[in-house]
Amino acid sequence: MSKPFHIVLFLVLLFVSLAAHPSPVLAQQATPSDDEVNAIARQLFCPVCENTPLDVCPTEACRQWRELIRQMLAEGRSEEEIIRYFVDNYGARVLAEPPRQGVNWIFYLVPPLAFLTGLFLLGRGFYDWRQKARQAAAQASPPSPAAADEYAARLEEELRKRR
Amino acid sequence: MLIYFGFGILVLSFLLALFASGAAAYGYFARAAAWVESSRRAMQLTFPLITLAVVSLVYLLVTGHYEVKYVYTVTSDSMPLYLKITALWGGQAGSLLFWSWLLSAFASAVTLRRWERDREFLPWVVVVTAVTLAFFLSLSVFFENPFDRWWLLPGGEAVGAMFQPAGSGAAFPPDGRGLNPLLRHPGMIIHPPMLYLGFVSFVIPYAFAMAALVTGRSDDRWIRITRRWTLVAWLFLSLGLVLGMRWAYDVLGWGGYWGWDPVENAALMPWLIGTPFLHTTIIQEKRGVFKQLNMALIILTYLMVIIGTFLTRSGVLSSVHAFAQSAIGPMFFAFIALTAILSFALLIRRWNDLKGEIILDRLLSREALFLLAAVVFLSVFFIVAYGVFSPLVYEIVTNQKITFGPPWYERATAPLLGLLMLLMGVAPLSAWGYSNARTLGRAIWKPALPTALVPLALAWLGIRNPIALTGFTLVGFVLFVTLYEYGRGVRGRMKANRETVFQALGRLFVRNRRRYGGYLIHVAMVVMAVGILGIELFQSETQRSLAIGDEIELGGYTLRYDSLARFPYTDGRLVTRAELSVYQDGRFLVTLAPRYDLYPDGQPMTIPGIYSTLADDLYVVLVNWENPLASQTPFKVYHNPLVNWLWIGSLIFIGGMILTAWPPKEREREG
Known part of the structure; x- marks a missing residue:
């Protein structure tokens, strides 16, 4: 068999095999869209541009990073793989927030704890105030319930008028 | 000459601020009223002095004295006059001087008040303001001097300094670098x-x-x-x-x-x-x-x-x-x-x-x-x-x-x-x-009733996001409470003083500015919250490279890419400007022109084209950084629902603030 025939046969076989089995190789060759790239770029920060997410950063370095994301998407890599690649190469700072692992958990636990501490202090303050008020009330002669009701009603009435 | 004059004034103001703080503290401890009075006058003198320094710097900025390092850094010949003036706070050294100037103005103003009742406060008000002022002036005098000028070292290197370094010569750059675009x-x-x-x-x-x-x-x-x-x-x-x-x-x-x-x-x-x-x-x-x-x-x-x-x-x-x-x-x-x-x-x-x-x-x-x-x-x-x-x-x-x-x-x-x-x-x-729960409950149920309709209305509109439902319900609650409060106040006045609705509303504000002005600020805050919730929760975006005539759709709008022009502008920047027609349901709305300006120093600036309504913003960016081809231009389009309410809320906010802070007339003050 002649050499050209070999080549034609090879191409035909290749075409048939590819057509029969749409292999990942072909799927990967479609260029990922800008939106697909941005969906990942949005989650990353480059080490040069302070506090600018990668999807909107106009610098040349960031453009190259986005092209890298596009290339990796075209190679069929998943979002997690791509993000891990950037973290492995440039450190955790490329992520929009500290990775939730080890000592970094303090970055996630301290804010709610701070608020809860504030609430606790406030609650304790009120408790102390109430105790004091109760003691003060116990020391003073207790007014008759009817008088208290009458007073409260009058106060409310006046408050209503005032408002 | 003006350079040294300005710097000299700065040094003098710094010394004066130091003196004011020392004299006030001494006057307090030694019970020497004359020293306190002296410190007060020193404080008052800082303002006209720093004003002179500021005027000197502004003059240098406006007249293009590029031998002054600061002037060189923030202005250039091509900049319009107003930008040259505002370049006063366009850079580090200038903005520190500007800070000191404002502080001296406020501190002087406060020492001008009548002090009869509060004489004992005076020395310490002077100490605190004068120490703060001295600190900021020291930064200007010793570290970030706006009057530093350029000197050329023998090696050809240019340095900024107030006084001539040994062996150097004065440098006169022909033009400045200009303000960051x-x-x-x-x-x-x-x-x-x-x-x-x-x-x-x-x-x-x-x-x-x-x-x-x-x-x-x-x-x-x-x-x-x-x-x-x-x-x-x-x-x-x-x-x-x-x-x-x-x-x-x-x-x-x-x-x-x-x-x-x-x-x-x-x-x-x-x-x-x-x-x-x-x-x-x-x-x-x-x-x-x-x-x-x-x-x-x-x-x-x-x-x-x-x-x-x-x-x-x-x-x-x-x-x-x-x-x-x-x-x-x-x-x-x-x-x-x-x-x-x-x-x-x-x-x-x-x-x-x-x-x-x-x-x-x-x-x-x-x-x-x-x-x-x-x-x-x-x-x-x-x-x-x-x-x-x-x-x-x-x-x-x-x-x-x-x-x-x-x-x-x-x-x-x-x-x-x-x-x-x-x-x-x-x-x-x-x-x-x-x-208590009873009195509060009695007050809350009226505004709570219409509030309960908010999530129902939103659900009917198809909004299911729990954060949006909660957020907008809270917005509704604050609005209804405020309306209810105004209503109560107005009704009270109408009944008690036989006033009309408008008279009552007007006088409500006049008589209790802080309270009712404050409520208006609350309204402003929640109106701003509407904008924030809208853009944070419902923003959508897409990016694509378009050829002339191509269309892109987002948020119910259709954008057609019409033309692209590239031309130099008078101030030296290279402008790349695209035009896109915006349609909604086949109806032409507006032409948007997003721009990409490249300044001579290589600094780019991206100006979006924005179509703004009360319901949403269509925000188009020419993402020039993605190396546009002649046939394909990359655009990024954002659909920002409700964002305009953020700005409307800010305007209400300003109104509420002015209403609250406006000084009352003497008659009201006494009443």
Whole structure:
């Protein structure tokens, strides 16, 4: 068999095999869209541009990073793989927030704890105030319930008028 | 000549501020009224003097004296006159001088007031303002001198210095480098002075608070004297923040207005302390409680003002190592540490004198709810500060950097901001001193009824997002409560004084500006919240490269790419301008022209094309950085629902603030 025939046969076989089995190789060759790239770029920060997410950063370095994301998407890599690649190469700072692992958990636990501490202090303050008020009330002669009701009603009435 | 004159004036002002602080302190301790009077006059003299320095610098800026390093850095021949003037605060050295100038203006103004009743405060108000002024002037004199000029060293290197280095010759550059194009925007021109005005005005209440602590006066006189200063400070700070947001939205071209950037957070932090301060001081005036808290809050606000200036001016944010290299970083750090230690030491010394006069035992009284709101505000402040400082500490400890981006801040603060909105609704319905579940319930049910319709209406419109449902319901609640409060006030007046609706409404504001103006600010806040919820929860975007005639669809709009032009502009920048026609349901609406400007120094600027309605914004960016081909131009389109309400809310906010802070007529004051 002649050499050209070999080549034609090879191409035909290749075409048939590819057509029969749409292999990942072909799927990967479609260029990922800008939106697909941005969906990942949005989650990353480059080490040069302070506090600018990668999807909107106009610098040349960031453009190259986005092209890298596009290339990796075209190679069929998943979002997690791509993000891990950037973290492995440039450190955790490329992520929009500290990775939730080890000592970094303090970055996630301290804010709610701070608020809860504030609430606790406030609650304790009120408790102390109430105790004091109760003691003060116990020391003073207790007014008759009817008088208290009458007073409260009058106060409310006046408050209503005032408002 | 003018250069040396300006610098000489600066040195003189610095010495005068030092003298004022020393003379005032000596006058207080030696009970020598003449020394106190002398310090007051010295303080008053700083203002005209620094004004002369500022005028000198502005003259140098306007006339293109590029031999002055600062003038060279922030102006160029091609810049219009107004930009040359506003370049005064366009760079580090100029903005520090501008800071000092504003402070000297405020400090002088405050010493001009009648002091009969509060004579004992005077020396310490002068000490605090003069020390702060001396500190900022020292930065200008020793580290960031705006009058430094260029010298050419024998090796050909140009250096900036006040006095001629040995062997060097004077350098006269023919043109300046010009202001960073990003800063050539009306928002950016007004934004820094507003922010600085806010920052600087907060120094005055702090000075009075310190005076009260030193002299041992435990009443609320210092709060009453400085109430208007605090309101004005808060107004300017808020305006500064909003203008900064608008600038980011218009100029940065990323479809948003707030990125939780440390520089933004630096301006937000004093606001987060100043806002509860504004509220809890009302309680001190009404009920005589929270004296310790108010002192702590104003000290913190002042510290945050200085720290905010420090963060943005020392370079510490880009890296802790930059901080160590910067000349002013360690100075700032020392000043902040010293102020914090002294202020809190004073507060602790007076702690027992500042105990409340009454007991706060009603959980649902208005003062209790204000206190809860203060805790929430302080928590938000803590979170923001934690997010700003953690990366710095992390870098020191591990020598590695870490990012705290928007997702972190949003997750941590969103529930608290929701809680604040709820409190904004409930607190106006509660009563001072006396309120319980029954009385509050009786007041709440009326505004609660229409509020209940909000989530139903939203669900009917197809909105299922739980955060949106909660957020908009809270917005509705605050709006209905405020309307109800206005209605109650108006009805009361109509009945009691036989007034018409409009008379009653007008007089309601006049007679109780703070309360009803304050409610208007609440309305403004929730209107802004509508915009924030809209863009945060429902923003959508897409990016594509288009050929002329191609169309792109987003948020119910169709954009057709019509043309692209590239041309040089008179000031040297190269403008790339695209035109797109916007259609909705086949109907032509508008032509948008997003731009990409490349300045001669290589600095790019992306100006979006925006079609804005009450329902949404269509925001188109020419993403030129993606190397456009002749046939394909890359565009990024954002659909930002409801974002306009953020700006409408800010306008209502300004109105409410002016109404609240406007000085009453003498007749009203007496009444």
